[in-house]
Amino acid sequence: MLRKNLHNTQMVTVAILGSSGYSGQETLDRVLAHPELELHALGSDSLAGSPAHALDPRLTRLGLPAFVANDEALASGAELVFCCLGHERAAALEPPVGAVVVDLSGAHRLADPAAYDEWYGFVHPRPAALGEWSYALPELSPPQGELIANPGCYATAALLALAPLVGAIEPDSVVVDAKSGVSGAGRALKESSHANTVLDNVAPYRVGAHQHEPEIAQALGFDVCFVPHLLPVRRGLVATCYARPLEADLRERLEAAYAASAVVTVLPEGTTPELARVQGTDAAELALFADRATGRAIVICALDNLGKGAAGQAVQNANLVLGLDETAGLRLTGVTV
16 A cells, blocks of 8 residues: 655656546646656557557657556556546456556446446446445545545536535435536547537537436435536536525535635635636636525536546545645646636
């Protein structure tokens, strides 16, 4: 097991599985910017044997290792493994002994093995091992142990907005209306992410059947009505959550939950979260409003689906497990236009 003082004596070696996908490439970018992580293996079955710059020309002069097959990267002896594979492939993963593994897929998020067949469409191949994984959203449930299930992008936004309010809102009243950029669908070609389908269009999808719905319910302790939509933008996610309040201290609850966070900001009253401010970052913005006509509470969260919703949160979780600075390698500064 890696100890907290490891970073005082040496760099932590890293392998990335599925590094040619969007979340894999974004994880790679943060590893390269991290002062205490060292890239050891780049896994990609489609690019195995190719130089790193086959993924992106900007990697040409960095002296990175060539791509290897994902299984070879997993067995490379790296101390930290980021798994950016598809759900079913990641579910079969056998973690290397003694390594910290952060899984960005949904393969280890749900505690109930039967839920994978219902929500993901496959029978989990290692159901007995699910209890070994820690579902970790750092601000709400920090990682425990060496095997980390990184939350989904929609789930992250919904939970940041709602989890601090549990007990102060009516569970049956909660509705989550969320919208994400097309990169949330991954790099693989599919008709639903074709330019002709996405541009000049906003489309709900997997209505009442999205796999992040049981993930949200598992963390909150009750079911929610959740509808995702695809936006004609590359990246970014906004979740607008509606609930009937039971108490009047909702803002105080949110501010207390994130008072010490360097990643999540509760905006001043009257200020709305915006995609433009969080795109390309690992930050999240929250705001609370009250509907004048119905009295319902409206909690809005904006984040980058590839940042706080994927790679940024994965690195944040790894930092916590390794005892490193929680924000090392993250994109949290700047006021770009």
